[in-house]
Amino acid sequence: MEIKEGPCLAAMSCGKPVYLVVLLDEPGATDAKLIDIAINWQPTLLKADFLLAEAPLPGKEPNSRKWFETEGKSTNEIQAGIKEAAAVFNAFLDEMLAKRRLDDSHLALVGFSQGADIALHVGLRRPKTMGGVVAFSGTYSAGEAASAEIAAKPQILLIHGDADPVASIDAMIKTKEALKAVDVPVKSMSRKGVGHLIDDDGVMGCESFLAKALIKPKVKKEGHDHDHE
Template sequence: MTFCLDTKIIKPDNTDKIENVVILLHGYGGDGLDISMLSLNWKRFLKNTIFLCPNGHQKCTINPIGYQWFDLSKDDENYILSEAKKAENILQKFIQEVIKEYNILSSKIVLSGFSQGCMMAINLGLVSEEKFNCIVGFSGKIIDKNDLGQRKKNNPNILLVHGDADEVVPVSNVLEAKDFLIRNNIDVNTQIIKNCGHHIPVEASSLALNYIKKNLFL
């Protein structure tokens, strides 16, 4: 099947049986190949799991060889929220295609993302009609807490991992996200990585893998 988003697909080794799906959403200016690197280690421990790493639907405005989920060229919160909602709709369509293609329940789908991809994963997890298995976010934030609070439909389990030296999305954002999620009765786990900037170190990848294993294989 051809999905509505150009997608890097990493299939499980030695089997055609698909029991779980991990959707990995790249950051601003990245692509599906970038974020797919997480699967190199994870796939050894997540049996019968397929990894889907879509490219954003837009070319990045500051990096023409990369992609974006929403435009950041305007310093306008309403514009950014509007663009993020457009991306939500496209990703919702993508997820429905995934559910149909692999005949899988939403409860067996993990949404994960880095930076802008983390922001999209949080939004999708809370506003979707379907309840996903869990949400795992790296170095992100909540785009608009008031809007998300009004549109919230689900309470997925969430892990947020952030570097204490993040110069792009300051660590204060994960603390604000944690406060918002707790106040909205969402089971959230946050982990702060010491001396870590805006990237995903091995420690963060391992924390995420263990969290996904715990949630997928209860």
């Protein structure tokens, strides 16, 4: 199992990047959807590299990738697949951070669907706390979120459409409750009428969150957050 560097949007500012945002796409993605969306975040995070991590397993469609197997798998087998992918992804993050001479406090993860599950799993288990995690349309279970394995408590934003036919919004609600129960700083953003996708408000919500999580001293506090439930 191997995770490769996908497309990268280099920091728009001069000099080496100060932040790294790693993107984890959905299963079956045949194009770099998140890396295309990240173009919207560049003007706010001028000193950040946006890097797509390519999922390690081949998908059903030509040139598609996925993070772990689900079809015909039991809950225990799926959890084992998540842990296996997470171990490889952790090594990938160590390499990408070392390459840029950055530490975890300058790192954020943005994942969609399976990518969201891996981002949450890894973000809560890194030896050092990263800047933040954004999870779009994830299915991360409450049991996993409340696991005794939690070693870090990064800022987390959960974004989910209430009309998602693939991953019920109940998964987001349960995950949020479980994270709050172990004092993980988590906020949520529910999107009315939105299915299994990222809408414009979700894009903007993620942008605001990343700015606050990574460049806290330079971002003015706003009069609202994204806890829309």
